[in-house]
Amino acid sequence: MKPLDRTRGVVEMAHGGGGRAMARLIESIFLTSFANPLLNQRNDQACFAVEKGRLAMTTDSYVIQPLFFPGGDIGALSVHGTVNDLAMAGAVPLHLSAGFILEEGLPLADLARLVDSMGQAARAAGVAIVTGDTKVVEKGKGDGVFITTTGIGIIPDGVAPSGERARPGDAILLSGTLGDHGVAVMSRRENLSFETAILSDCASLHGLVAAMVAVAPDLHVLRDPTRGGLAATLNEIAQQSGVGMELVETAIPVKAQVRAACELLGLDPLNVANEGKLVAIVAPKDAERVLAAMQAHPLGRDAARIGTVIEDADRFVVLKTGFGGTRMVDWLAGEQLPRIC
Secondary structure: OOOOOOOOEEEEEHHHHHHHHHHHHHHHHHHHHHHOOHHHHHOOOOOOOOOOOOEEEEEEEOOOOEEEEEEEEEEHHHHHHHHHHHHHHOEEEEEEEEEEEEEEOOOOOHHHHHHHHHHHHHHHEEEEEEEEEEEOOOOOOOOOEEEEEEEEEEOOOOOOOOOOOOOOOOOOOOOOOOHHHHHHHHHOOOOOOOOOOOOOOOOOOOHHHHHHHOOOOOOOOEEEOOOOOOHHHHHHHHHHHOOOOEEEEHOOOOHHHHHHHHHOOOOOOOOOOOHHHHEEOOOHHHHHHHHHHOOOHHHHOOOOOEEEEEEEOOOOOEEOOOOOEEEEEEOOOOOOOOOOO
């Protein structure tokens, strides 16, 4: 079968029709970028053995605009986001599936670029994309490309972080600076420029989690603060665990250029999305050890202890401000930053 030219042309309805055109698209773009022994079998499913242990499974859909943004793209994001959802269970990721909804007229060069990026992200994370699906919709009925990924992983014995396990006195740790991803996406969407480039923090966090588990297997809670940012994440955990949270504003790391951009755009960094950061809630006796392990890892260099879990029947999250006052950190009301993942 003659290969498809990945640099020319656009997605056509025939590419979703199940015939020769679809076979050429899959062969020339997806199989080329995702090649691995299981996918190369070209079956409608992937069959594999897993080692004994608990399995974690997650699924997510990605609809971001623009498709390419400073520091990443929808392809890499779909891998990192799914790997991170597994990592927040303490799982070691194994395999991913990927479903694509392509809009008629999408340039094949753009599709090849994001699929290549997706394959590179998967290989860097040590996971294989082992099965998938492709559909094409008429022009005007999509938004370039939507991607849905599902992942599975193995949870090591003795590791069981969960949102209902936060306890009064626990330390709240953050792996790095807030808001990088959301501001990077917004800057490209609104054609904003800054003196210093603001890049998405898009990254797979399972290596960082492994380093944390190595020094303290009994991590109480792990969560990545994506949509809704840190504020939504901590409010979710507070509700699950029936506790309150007390944060210290001056302890929360935010890059100066991100803070300035948020002020310009009227955004609160606590509400802005992240795609390469995690929140860990750990027992007081483990806090310093876990924080040191985080700071020793490349993805945790800016990690900090940002607050404490407290008793509170109302399950409020509050912030001690740099001016000595206290304010509520509430759920985001409405849509502050649309389409960030």
